Amino acid sequence: MDVSETELARADDDARRTPRGRPVNVWVDLASPSHPFFFKALTDSLSNVSTEVTVREKTETVPLADEVGFDFETVGKDYENPTLRKVGIPMRTAQLTFNAPAADVALSSRNAMCVLAAKARGTPSIHFTDNDICAYVDDLKAEELYHRLEAQATHNVVPKAFETSVLTERGADPDSVHTYDGYKEDVYVAAFEPDPTFPERLPFDGEEFIVVRPEALTATYVDADGSIVPDLLAGAAERDINVVYLPRNDGDEKFAEGVPSENVYVPDEALDGLELAWHARCMLTGSGTMAREAARMETPAVSFFPSTRISVDQALIDEGEIFHSRDAEEILDYVESLTDDDAEPDLTRAKRVRREVADLTARLVNESVQ
Template sequence: MSRATLTTSDPGKDPAAAARNPAEAIDVWVDLASPSHPFFFKSLTDSLSNIRATVTVREKTETVPLTRQVGYAFRTLGRDYENPHLRKLGIPIRTAQLAFEAPKADVALSSRNAMCILASKARGIPSVHFTDNDICAYVDGLKAEELYHRLEAQATHNVVPAAFRTEVLTERGANPERVHTYDGYKEDVYVASFDPDPTFVDELPFDNREFIVVRPEALSATYVDADGSLVPPILAGAVERGINVVYLPREAGDREFAAGLPENRVFVPNEPLSGLELAWHARCVLTGSGTMAREAARMETPAVSFFPNTRISVDRALIDEGEIFHSRDAGDVLDYVESVSDRDAKPDLSRAKCVRREVAGLTADLVNDMVD
């Protein structure tokens, strides 16, 4: 019997061929290591026919509940640690876990995930790796980041946005013919699948329906070097200007930034809220990192980054193209928010859907070549 062939499909309209003929499905192992991964890979795998996905998940912040939310059946393997020293140990420990306990598969899919790449090599499973982070190309002294890129370069294929500096991978061992680019951004893939809920804003405690989203810098991350957060002056300034804020702390200490501010103006949810719903309904999204700004920008919601260090290529490209506003001055950030017009704040998914089709087609071609 000939092997199955992956094809692209319209998510939600064409059930996976595996449901019709499981014997002919291609077995794909998907390993999810960070909170953005469940959305990206669910949208991608839903865009492919003839696929049977087995999913493993690292316990890291909201990754497990978000994986459950998108509808994946999964197994939790390994965890992340807030303590920087334990975090360094957690990566090799989880890599070993995956190498011993990885599911049987024809191919592995992962994103920004050297753990899965190394475990796949140990098990003889070819891999497709998706990344958009080339930060060590710009920042000296990040030995952990440089090592991670060296390990990512060991994937059978790497798939990156056109804005990505591919030499970050090729100079660390990747075959240039196996580094593939697409015209768009990682966030396009899952933004394209988003179906907004018009009742979402009813959950928010504001008298009117207008609000901004604020997410702090990841100050504990190895790639962030800042004297302090810009969040306190942003929140205080928003209150002074009468702007409603949904504030999303990253870590327990971040909650203190909202202490003493009026709860009817600065809302700190006790349970996780959908970042995509927030981006769709918000007047503007402000973040000290990159992902939420890119998600908002690719659904054409105004976005602000106040990331404190040198930015990765995809962020630089979006800033240069005017899709993201960047500043480390709270006054400038709030002036930009107030400049947003009603026309600016109307999101749209058309562009993202085109990118998702391109990435799904590229993935199908790569998988088919590897399992022939």
């Protein structure tokens, strides 16, 4: 281990302690699939805290919370039906208000349910977000209200690239907004330990591959007439580029129809996204999270997101960490231009950001319990 790695390990071990004799009781509410990874990495970086966790049933959130090692209680669920969803959110907020664990402080991410329940219980809250755009659809009042309620947290923690005026316009006290120099993906990417045998699970005999994840065409924040994925897959096959294709839903599977199966692999079961990002030549996605994850571990990343981009995505594009295009040929030209040095992942930068976010969180927790 060289000097820099020793310093990183020491900094990770030297977690901030609260000034109280007993551990601080921290309530963590996980509402979406990305939350288990983020909050497990964050809370593991803190000391002298006792963590209790609640989880909403939403796609893979419950099994992922179990996978990362959280002990938790499942409270409420998400609904695919828009009408039921409007009922489900206030219902779950009420459930949390009456049934959440006793805590000194609550932690959540893009989660008005936890913020409101904590406020009703008189519990200080620390809320993490990186989304400064509500939705593409105009006058989506429920979405606007949800984001406005999120901003009522005791403390709001956001990346420096985030447009902080959005939070104050939603009603947040300017003094409640705290920034860090990095991105939320850094926090859990920094804790990632790659498996060198992972490529053996793929049918490419150790050859290089890219990952393709389609756009979320049905989401309220997306405005697109169609997907460019069929052109990406067909073009990759023509160039003899191996692809791990990750459909979002059954309707996305048709994009791979007619493409030679020796070039495009559609997994029968879920594959670890961070393992894919670490081992891939390039990560291509129609949304933001997987591109940011890859970029922050310094794997080449492409976004073909079709709508107005949130500030953190635009910042990474402006900084050259993510390549953005809606032209399949241009994207594949970019992939073929990558060198071995370009595709050499590294976690040093992410570890620095995780230390900064952990230190900031510890300071806010301490302020909340004094």
